[in-house]
Amino acid sequence: MSQDIYVVIEHIQGQVQEISYIMVAAARLLCESLGGKCIGVLLGHDARDLAGDLAADTVIYLDDPALAEFTPDAYQRVLAAIISECHPRLALLGQTSIGTDLAGILSMRLRLPLVSHCQRIEAEGDSLRFVSQICGGRILAQGSLTPSTVLINMVPGGHKAEAGRSDRAPEIRPFAPPPLDDLRISLKCYIEPPTGDVDISRERILIAVGRGIQRQDNLPLADELAEALGGVVCASRPVVDQGWLQPTRLVGKSGMKVAPAVYIALGISGAPEHVEGMSDSQVIIAINTDRGAPIFNIARYGAEADVLDLMPVLTQQARKVKEVA
Numbered sequence: 623m624s625q626d627i628y629v630v631i632e633h634i635q636g637q638v639q640e641i642s643y644i645m646v647a648a649a650r651l652l653c654e655s656l657g658g659k660c661i662g663v664l665l666g667h668d669a670r671d672l673a674g675d676l677a678a679d680t681v682i683y684l685d686d687p688a689l690a691e692f693t694p695d696a697y698q699r700v701l702a703a704i705i706s707e708c709h710p711r712l713a714l715l716g717q718t719s720i721g722t723d724l725a726g727i728l729s730m731r732l733r734l735p736l737v738s739h740c741q742r743i744e745a746e747g748d749s750l751r752f753v754s755q756i757c758g759g760r761i762l763a764q765g766s767l768t769p770s771t772v773l774i775n776m777v778p779g780g781h782k783a784e785a786g787r788s789d790r791a792p793e794i795r796p797f798a799p800p801p802l803d804d805l806r807i808s809l810k811c812y813i814e815p816p817t818g819d820v821d822i823s824r825e826r827i828l829i830a831v832g833r834g835i836q837r838q839d840n841l842p843l844a845d846e847l848a849e850a851l852g853g854v855v856c857a858s859r860p861v862v863d864q865g866w867l868q869p870t871r872l873v874g875k876s877g878m879k880v881a882p883a884v885y886i887a888l889g890i891s892g893a894p895e896h897v898e899g900m901s902d903s904q905v906i907i908a909i910n911t912d913r914g915a916p917i918f919n920i921a922r923y924g925a926e927a928d929v930l931d932l933m934p935v936l937t938q939q940a941r942k943v944k945e946v947a
């Protein structure tokens with residue numbers, strides 16, 4: 623087994639996904655302690671250029687028309703071949719639809735341990751410890767990694783994506799994929815989600831409401847705050863699931879990925895599936911009655927307060943500032 627850390631690079635429709643840069647950032651840091659190399663694994667077709675800004679030492683690139691877009695059938699076969707041949711210390715995959723799909727299959731097929739919802743990995747001499755967010759992010763679980771190849775599903779939040787980007791292109795090492803002519807799954811087409819009244823991914827100020835808003839009747843308080851600040855209201859999943867806001871306002875794993883200048887999280891706990899969609903916001907402000915809520919771990923500013931009390935006060939203050947300006 624080598625001390626190299628392999629990172630499975632996710633891309634969708636020609637875009638490298640943010641989680642890939644976050645994982646490269648995590649791998650680079652670990653490699654400094656372990657002395658191994660940070661190796662990206664890029665599967666695709668005519669996709670070599672996607673490796674251009676990855677801060678990896680090397681990118682193993684496998685080119686085949688069957689790898690143009692993700693399918694679990696083709697990807698797991700190729701990754702199983704690479705991991706079996708190269709025996710990396712760790713193989714990092716995103717805690718995403720793609721990454722979780724693959725990690726389970728690979729773990730079973732290669733009989734390798736799998737750590738899910740992993741936020742950080744820390745080196746202590748030769749041994750490695752992981753920190754995982756469990757129970758919707760409420761509990762941080764720590765544990766040691768076995769001294770074999772381990773598969774990791776990583777959540778965002780532990781590292782900044784910028785640290786996984788570089789102006790210097792990595793070395794590309796082509797790798798011949800195993801035969802892929804008998805696959806059972808192929809991608810027929812992408813179905814884009816319907817566009818809504820606003821595109822929250824383009825907004826500079828987002829007022830995000832969660833279950834803490836308690837009732838649909840309270841939403842106008844958030845609308846008023848958004849109007850006073852020149853922003854737009856978005857939400858966590860419970861709010862959208864109850865039909866209080868359109869699905870196009872959902873932030874997170876199954877919704878939109880946003881990176882506004884300011885993200886105000888009102889009564890949102892900070893579950894990993896929500897954080898996945900908003901952790902790249904420049905300034906996160908959290909308001910929550912529970913001082914242990916995980917959202918405070920990623921917020922720059924926070925208030926332990928009832929959103930129903932604080933929203934009208936914030937709105938009033940924002941209006942006052944506007945009047946003066």
Ligand SMILES: Cc1cc2nc3c(=O)[nH]c(=O)nc-3n(C[C@H](O)[C@H](O)[C@H](O)COP(=O)(O)OP(=O)(O)OC[C@H]3O[C@@H](n4cnc5c(N)ncnc54)[C@H](O)[C@@H]3O)c2cc1C
Binds near residue numbers: 834860861890930
């Ligand atoms: C496969 C999958 C995909 C998912 N995708 C998404 C996704 O895309 N987006 C998403 O958001 N979730 C998603 N989820 C759900 C996610 O796991 C969480 O359940 C959800 O994010 C929790 O939303 P919340 O923070 O609003 O609610 P909760 O976790 O219930 O938190 C409510 C918070 O409000 C606080 N609170 C209560 N009352 C008040 C008050 N009066 N004032 C201030 N604070 C108050 C509480 O202390 C608590 O922290 C997904 C889950 C799965 C399994």
